Amino acid sequence: MKKGEKRKKELLNIAYDMFLTKGYENTSVDEIIEKAQIAKGTYYYYFKSKEQMLEEVIDMMIDSEREMAEQVIATDISVPQKIVGILASMKPTEAEQPVKNALFQPENVLMHYKVRQKLIDVITPLLSEVISEGVQRGIFECENIAERVKMLLIISDATFNEGNFSEKDICVFIDMTEKLLGAESGTMGFINDLIDKSDMEAVE
Template sequence: MRITKEYNERKNEILDAAERLFRLNGYDKCTINDILKEVSIAKGTFYHYFKSKEEVLDGIVLRYKDMVVNRANEILKIDDIRPEEKLMGAFMSMSIINQIDGDMLDDMHKIENALLHQKMLNQIVIAMAPILVKIIEEGTEKAGWNCRYPLQYMQIFLASSLSLTDEGIFELDDDSQMKVMAALISMLEKMLDVPEDSFMRLFMQNQG
C-alpha cells in the first residue's frame, strides 16, 4: 500500500511541475529536460511514469476532467430535485474557474497553451455528454421531455457553450455574455421540447 502511495505522489509531483512549466513557457517550448530539472529527477524516473511529454499533458487534462465529472456525478445521484434543477446543476459544475487562480487561468488562455486548452474542452465534452444524457432520460420519464437525439444534442450544446462562454476564445462584455447565455438556454429548451423559460428561471436564480 505504501508503494502505491509513493508512486502516486511522485506522479503528481511530475504533473504539478509540468503544468507550471506549460503555463509559464507554453507546451511546445517546454522540454522533458525542463521537467526533469523542475522535479529534480533522472530521465529514467520520468519514463517510469510517462512515455512522452504528450502523455504528461494528457495526465494534466485528465485531472481537470475528473474534477468536473466527479462533481456532475454527485449531482446525478441527488434524488429530491427536479430534472431541470439537476441538468442546470450539472452544467454549472463544469466551471473550473473557481478551482483555478486568475493568473493560471490567464496562462491557460495563452496562444502557446492552445493544445492544453483544446484537449481540456474536448475531454469535458466527451465525458460530460453521457452524464447529461442520463439526466435527459430522467427528465423524459418524470417531466415529459422529448429529445430526439440526446447524445448528439448534448455534444453540440456542450461544444458550443464551452467555446462561446470561454473568455480566452471570445472576449464579450457583460451584456453580450448574458445574451449568449440566454440564446444557449433557449436552444436547450428547444432541444428538450420544454416550455420557454423552463431553464432560464433556474439560471437566473443561480446567478443571484
C-alpha cells in the same frame, strides 16, 4: 494499483500541487524531479515533456470532476438542480485556475482544443442521463438525447468560452436549448446564472 501506476500518480499529484502554488510556467521539470526525489530518466519514462504532464494533470482534474458530477446525479434533487450541479462540478475550482490558464498559452493551443473536446465527451453522457430523467418526468420531450446534448455543448463552448458574446446571445441560446429539448419557455432560464459574464463584450 500497480507500482508503476502508483509512482506516476504520485508524480501527477506533485505536479498538480506545484502548478497550483507556483503556476505552470514557473514550475520546471527539474523542480518536479527534485520534489519527487527521482532520477531524470524516471521522469521521462512516464512523461515525454512537461506539456504531456500538464495534459495528464488536467485529465486527473476532469476525472475528479466527473466523480463529483456522478454524485450529483445520484442525489434526490430536481432535474434543473442536477443540471446546475453537473456543470458546476465540471468547472475548475478557483485554486485550479493557474492550471486552466496554462491552456491559453500559445504553445498549448492544440492541448486546449483536446481538453475542450474531452470535456464535451465526458459531460455529454452525464447530462444525457439527467435529460432522460427529465423526459420521464415530463419536463422535456425529445429523442436522440445524447446527440442533442452534444450539439448544445459544442455551441455553448464556441459561444461562451472566449467571452465574445452579448446578453442577446445568451437569450437566444436559452431559447434554442428549450426548443431543442422540447421544454416549455422559461424552463432553462437558470442557464443565464451559469454563464461567466466577467469577460462578456458589451455588445447589443
